[in-house]
Amino acid sequence: MTTIDLSSAVETNWAGNHRYRARRIEHPRTVEQVQHLVAAEPRVRALGSRHSFTDITDTDGVLVSLADLPTTVEVDAGSRTARVTGLAAYGDVARALQAQGWALPNLASLPHISVAGAVATGTHGSGDRNGSLATAVAALEVVRPDGSLVRIARGEPDFDGSVVSLGALGVVVALTLDVEPTYTVNQRVFTGLGWDTVVEHYDAITASAYSVSLFTHWGDGGVEQVWLKSRGDDGPADFHDALPAGATMHMLDGGDTRAVSAQLGEPGPWLDRLTHFRMEFTPSRGEELQSEYLVPRDRAVEAIEVMRGLGERIAPLLQVCELRTVAADDLWLSSSYGTDVTAFHFTWNRDVDGVYAVLPAIEEGLLPLGARPHWGKCFAADAGALAPLYPRFGDFLALRDRVDPDRVFGNTFLDRVLG
Ligand SMILES: Cc1cc2nc3c(=O)[nH]c(=O)nc-3n(C[C@H](O)[C@H](O)[C@H](O)COP(=O)(O)OP(=O)(O)OC[C@H]3O[C@@H](n4cnc5c(N)ncnc54)[C@H](O)[C@@H]3O)c2cc1C
Structure with a gap:
């Protein structure tokens, strides 16, 4: 087992906006070592690949990384x-x-x-x-x-x-x-979809491919890019009032198009098309935060109007927004529990104070529509605001009380969002 002492080292999340406060990071090499470590420590959290944007992963005790366990x-x-x-x-x-x-x-x-x-x-x-x-x-x-x-x-x-x-x-x-x-997937990108078309044909638009992403800055130009990922060699040649992109597009102005997955309609393996970014590239300009709110699908058009109203306010902080859809599930703390959703994703400049200053305005508009924040991204809502959004919130608290009554896996994030 290797140990990183964090009293002098600086270890941060992927975005660099959170410095881990844990005392140390342990790298067990076997499951038995994980078991011994967890049993021995009063406060432990699992450290993943650090892509969360908040203190969700942190602890005042020990972080356990599974990076030295065999990956099979x-x-x-x-x-x-x-x-x-x-x-x-x-x-x-x-x-x-x-x-x-x-x-x-x-x-x-x-x-x-x-x-x-x-x-x-x-x-x-x-x-x-x-x-x-x-x-x-x-x-x-x-x-x-x-x-x-x-x-x-x-x-x-x-x-x-x-x-x-x-x-x-x-x-x-x-x-x-x-x-x-x-299976194979092909990806096609279209540019310039007007707001009237989006609102009028919303269901047809999100149903038009296996996976659909709409990128916008909320300006009068509407949705600037539509990324359609279709299975096999299906896929529309025309798309409402949008035009087919003649070349590979990045969703960020000036982004490196070598980093994005293959577009231009040629089918290829699912793993090379379903992600937006390629494994061999760092998928960002490096300086960003993210937020995301998952809105019940039948309130999506109202949420679009809310966000258009906030467009100018958030514009100085926004790199791009992406709308995606997710099907309902039965997982108690899932942001799509019990309802199909549209996810309103925000890639922000890495301005922590600025982003947290606008989040309450976004939440004031979206939470009354039933929106649930993505647990791994920046949001302002606390347990009081979140509990009514999750029908099984109380059941999760009871499960946690039974499994971890001493809060070995507790942290300040969970105190904030679970109460
Ligand atoms: C550039 C970028 C793009 C992203 N794109 C998307 C996207 O397309 N869709 C989307 O929904 N989200 C997206 N995210 C958010 C990301 O998927 C989530 O934040 C996710 O939880 C990150 O997992 P991680 O292991 O990297 O994070 P970590 O911060 O390391 O861990 C996240 C949480 O998982 C827990 N955890 C990690 N490993 C374990 C384990 N072994 N056992 C128990 N708990 C564990 C941690 O304790 C923590 O609570 C993106 C993030 C980034 C930075």
Whole structure:
């Protein structure tokens, strides 16, 4: 086991806006070492690939990184599942699956994020019929506060509360994911979709491909780019009043187009098209924060009007906004629990004070529509505002009380959002 003492080292999240306050980071090499560590420490949190934008991951005790555990991807063709261990990133899992002729149903915008960390916060891609990435989880293997290792499978009583866990229920050392035979995807980009068209044809637009992303700055020009990811070689040649992009596009002005996944309509393996960014590139200009609010689908058009009204106010901070859709699920703390949603994503300049100054205005407009913030991104709402948005919030608190009564996996973020 290797140890990083954080009394002198500076360790931050991916965006660099949060410096971990933990006393040290431990890198166990075996599951048994994880178990001993968790049992021995009064306060522990699992550290994933650090892509969250807040203090969600931190602790005043010890961070446990699974980076030194072996990463394996074992497919069981009979049950159409794959068991994934260690600090596996989606990109690693995707390559291993593809090599064996298998695929995941969906991916988020970049492949560098850890599977366990993404699942813990309800990370999602897009698609009217695609659930969040957490909905592909068939089972979890979790180290509990006493160091015991438990397996929780779909259909068992605690499962729906345990998948989107915010890291509050233990250290997940393995996940079993649903897989399907490999498939191809083609991506086409269109530019210039007017607001009138978006509002009038919203359902047809989001249903027009397997995965749809709309990029905007909320100006009068409407949606500036539409990214359509279709399975096989399906895909529209025309798209309402938008024009086909003649060349590869980046969603950020001046962004490096070598970093984005293949566009221009030629089909290729699912893993090379479902993400927006390629595994071999750092997917950003480096300086950003993110927020995201998942709005019940039937309130999406109202939410668009709210955001258009706030457009000028947020413009100085905004790099780009992206609208995606996510299908409803049964996972208690999922931002799409019980309802199909449209996700309103914001890529911000890395201006922490400026972003937190505008978030209350956005939340004042969107939360009354039933919007739930993405757990891994910047938001202002606390437990009082969040609890009414999640019908199973109380059940999650009860599950947490039973699993972790001494709050071994507690932290200030959870105090704030769970109360
Ligand atoms: C550039 C960028 C693009 C993004 N794109 C998307 C996107 O397309 N869609 C989307 O929905 N989100 C997106 N996100 C958000 C990201 O997916 C979430 O913040 C996710 O939780 C990050 O996981 P992580 O492991 O990197 O983070 P971490 O901060 O390391 O961990 C996140 C949470 O997971 C817990 N956790 C991590 N590992 C374990 C484990 N083994 N056991 C138990 N708990 C664990 C941590 O304790 C913490 O609570 C993006 C983020 C970035 C930086």
